Amino acid sequence: MKRPIAMIAGTGRAVPKRTMSNDEFAAIGIETNDEWIRERTGIRLRHVAGEGETLTSLGAEAARVAMQAAGVTAGEIDSIVMATVSPDHLLPSAAVEVQAAIGASRAAAFDVDAACTGWIYGVTVAEGLLATGSAETVLVIGGELLTRIVNWKDRNTCVLFGDGVGAAVLRRATKGRGVLASYLRSDGTLAQLLWRPAGGGVKPASQETIDDGSFFVQMQGREVFKHAVRSMADACDRALDQAKLSADAIDLVIPHQANIRIIEATAKHANVPMEKVYVNVDRYGNTSAGSIPIALDEAIRAGRITDGSTVLFVGFGAGFTWGSLVVKF
Numbered sequence: 204m205k206r207p208i209a210m211i212a213g214t215g216r217a218v219p220k221r222t223m224s225n226d227e228f229a230a231i232g233i234e235t236n237d238e239w240i241r242e243r244t245g246i247r248l249r250h251v252a253g254e255g256e257t258l259t260s261l262g263a264e265a266a267r268v269a270m271q272a273a274g275v276t277a278g279e280i281d282s283i284v285m286a287t288v289s290p291d292h293l294l295p296s297a298a299v300e301v302q303a304a305i306g307a308s309r310a311a312a313f314d315v316d317a318a319c320t321g322w323i324y325g326v327t328v329a330e331g332l333l334a335t336g337s338a339e340t341v342l343v344i345g346g347e348l349l350t351r352i353v354n355w356k357d358r359n360t361c362v363l364f365g366d367g368v369g370a371a372v373l374r375r376a377t378k379g380r381g382v383l384a385s386y387l388r389s390d391g392t393l394a395q396l397l398w399r400p401a402g403g404g405v406k407p408a409s410q411e412t413i414d415d416g417s418f419f420v421q422m423q424g425r426e427v428f429k430h431a432v433r434s435m436a437d438a439c440d441r442a443l444d445q446a447k448l449s450a451d452a453i454d455l456v457i458p459h460q461a462n463i464r465i466i467e468a469t470a471k472h473a474n475v476p477m478e479k480v481y482v483n484v485d486r487y488g489n490t491s492a493g494s495i496p497i498a499l500d501e502a503i504r505a506g507r508i509t510d511g512s513t514v515l516f517v518g519f520g521a522g523f524t525w526g527s528l529v530v531k532f
């Protein structure tokens with residue numbers, strides 16, 4: 204089927220009110236400092252959900268903003284695809300909770316679990332729904348409350364992550380605008396480099412799993428770093444090849460925001476100067492599935508993406524999963 208099939212008609216984002224600086228970790232007994240975190244990751248701040256802030260409440264807020272930008276009502280949404288690894292409840296899906304919150308009563312709603320690459324996966328699923336005629340209007344939401352599933356005693360992980368949600372409304376492409384290329388990959392043989400060992404069927408949640416930390420996110424940072432750089436480079440090449448575009452034709456790269464050094468390595472590989480790369484990891488940390496759609500909404504509202512812009516999205520995450528999109532706006 205000939206692309207473009209799906210275009211991004213509107214975007215939104217929502218983040219918790221409270222921000223936490225690197226200096227605040229000392230107060231909760233974490234042996235770290237601002238200089239270490241900034242030099243290794245580029246992160247200065249992250250948002251942390253407080254009382255009453257849930258993935259559902261932030262997801263609904265981001266969705267409402269995206270629907271308003273797209274000029275569609277909740278009743279027009281045919282499908283809600285929600286990318287997350289930190290749902291408010293393990294059953295049912297996060298997507299149905301957002302559906303109820305926004306009153307999208309006609310929609311089919313379900314989650315996509317592809318960690319930090321989740322929103323890119325979600326857009327590709329939405330494209331398929333549009334291609335088959337199963338849907339005309341799809342909400343693709345990506346977001347997390349990662350601060351609820353990290354181990355606040357583990358300095359290797361707790362300094363890296365944050366909370367936030369981004370959303371986009373996808374509709375049938377018009378005037379040649381929309382998704383020009385999509386590339387998705389995964390490698391489950393590497394799952395244990397970034398995972399939650401307990402809490403599922405093999406080792407159900409218990410006091411022991413909380414005490415030994417296996418209930419929370421665990422990561423081998425150095426290994427993850429190497430794979431992230433390699434996979435993001437692969438994903439850039441494949442999407443550009445598929446779209447038959449050279450790096451010069453890209454107006455903006457929106458990479459997953461995990462670490463400034465991974466972002467810089469990706470830009471260098473893709474031969475794109477950093478002026479053409481959107482960076483907000485300093486203000487959000489890694490919000491996993493939220494990272495790319497939050498950055499997209501910021502970039503649009505800041506005027507970094509305008510009519511006619513060609514944008515390369517590239518992500519990598521637990522699984523491992525990785526992928527990319529080229530989208531014309």
Ligand SMILES: CC(C)(COP(=O)(O)OP(=O)(O)OC[C@H]1O[C@@H](n2cnc3c(N)ncnc32)[C@H](O)[C@@H]1OP(=O)(O)O)[C@@H](O)C(=O)NCCC(=O)NCCS
Pocket residue numbers: 234235236239240243244319358359360362422423424425426427428431461462489519520521
């Ligand atoms: C996590 C990461 C920042 C660590 O940086 P690094 O340069 O690889 O550092 P290392 O893991 O080698 O650790 C170096 C030392 O710093 C220590 N350290 C770890 N976290 C620390 C922290 N928050 N503050 C201070 N010291 C810390 C380690 O214990 C280690 O000490 P040791 O040498 O005495 O054992 C880096 O590996 C990374 O960004 N990896 C990718 C993570 C990621 O983005 N994951 C999500 C992908 S979607």
